[in-house]
Amino acid sequence: MRPGGRNLFLLVASALLLILPPAYLLVAERRSAASGPVEILVDYLKAAYARDFRQAYRLISSEDRRLKDEKTYVRERGTFDGFTLEVGNKLAGWIQATPIEEKTIGERAHIKLKLKLPDANKLSGPLLDWDEERLNALSTKEQRALLQKLDQWSMEGRIPVIEGEQDFDLVKESGGWRLFLNWAAGIRLSFEARVNDALPLEVSWDQREFISRQDELFNVRLRIKNLSNREVFMKSLHRVEPKDMTEYLDLVECGLLLPTKLLPREEQEYSSTYLVRGDLPDGTKQIAVTYEFTNVP
Template identity: 20%
Template sequence: MKRIGYLAAVSCIISVLLSACSFGPDPKAVVSKYLDNYYHGNYDKAYELLSTRDKAVKSQQEFSDEFNAVAGFAKALAGKITFVVKDVKVTGDRSLATVDITAPDFSSAMGEVMGLAMKSAFGGGKPDDKEIEKIISEKMKDKNLPTITRTEQYDLVKDKDGWRIYMGWENEKKIKALKAEAEKLENQKKFVDAKAKYAEVQGLSSRDEAAPKKIKELDEKIAKYKEKQAYFPNIEVKGVNISKGYFGDVGVFGEVKNKGDKSLKSVEITTYCLDKDGKVVFEKPYHPVLISEYSFSMRDNGPLKPNYSRQFGCKLNDAPSDWSGKVRVEVTDLEFE
């Protein structure tokens, strides 16, 4: 019995070891090796550590060519960037590595580099790699050159050859489409829906730097917009009618009245054009109240004070052919004085 137990234990240990070997180095080691090659300019070796799904989207040559386009800059920085893998979270066949990356702060040199790039662009050529490398190398001689540290995250997946970096290139088109939808929703003041789109982007790529920034920005807009929305019922839109202006242009006309207790320096209304079934087929924002130093208009550009009214007229010549001639006009934004 003891011998059977011993053999079972040995078998279990061998099984665990074989399982570990089958997936090669752990995620932390793979991320470290990838970044070490990447920041030393060994792009071919870095490419080897990418997932099969990423390699199916972008070839090794395409991957290397992206860096060859800025060869002078990359060569000057080779070996000058350090990193620390702070944390690795493993969930089944996926893991997420958080990395602190420290690099020289070349903000003072960027003016020279951009000047060189502009000069080359107007000359019909591309920036001289050796000249860029020379500028960066000169800056590197400064012992007091400051550094800047940023935190990045890397996704990894268990591939056929073990843990591999997952860049998510297969999702690039979807991410681009989601961002376009988010931008449209943001312009429509649908900030909550726009935030949801950026959350989807984060789910597809933890390395997208724009998504978390936009989510934070939208959180602020959501809070601010709620305060504005609370005042919307105080803006009465009345006398709405469709008619022609002085020059025969079809438009929507009416009046807005401030029935609240705050002065407003901006009021935005949106006219929704409806089809025969009452569905929106077109929309157009307009500011009957707008205080701006750039406003050149004969209409009153002063604030809309409490109990004051302001007439408005907005052209609708660009409404589509399926517009029935009916509209719905709503207050969609405002700014307090």
């Protein structure tokens, strides 16, 4: 697996094709501007679950999109492609969601869904630990066999599921209903690196500043280059400021948790996945994270 591979089981997105009461039965087709908020919500969740974040971005409100362009949004989350995306869509076909609350006032809508979806984490074993490179490298015969196995498990009721409820807000624009994520009220996070003088390293960030909502995953990528003609053995510590915010920023996945070795002149890319916890104290606006690199004797 690539460092910090994009694991589907890390998703917090809820659904792709939702199985709803008759009034809400939907097909996977392009929505018109006249589509209602539930239909647009389904399309957004479908794209998000499948990690098709380019499509998901198009269904986000213009107010949010002014704060974050498509390239940034996609880069923060990582997008599945190829057969891995097909597997995600396969699982999504078995998701169930029922609207348990729907309030529409003028150009604003609030929808609460009861969700039941495949637990992709528990399926990670037969799905090659969601290693995108390995999944996409399977032969056509192997891919077909894997999809057939999932179909069989579904018919036998062997697909593990997780259940929960989630609220969503939407706004009506000229192009139709769009998800309102309220990024303006999000937490601003910044990242920097400090390298011990004894280490001949060059550290560069793919992106250093983020705006994230609570309970929303985002990815941080950095490249580290050994500038010397000798092997380097290093480790990194993550410092969070203010310090009392450390417990509210979860490090979900990190390619630098263990000491790392770089060969002479070698350059490697690493990825970390973070989540700002939902119980973050009110009024928190900014968190700074520093990666401190030190030599391992």
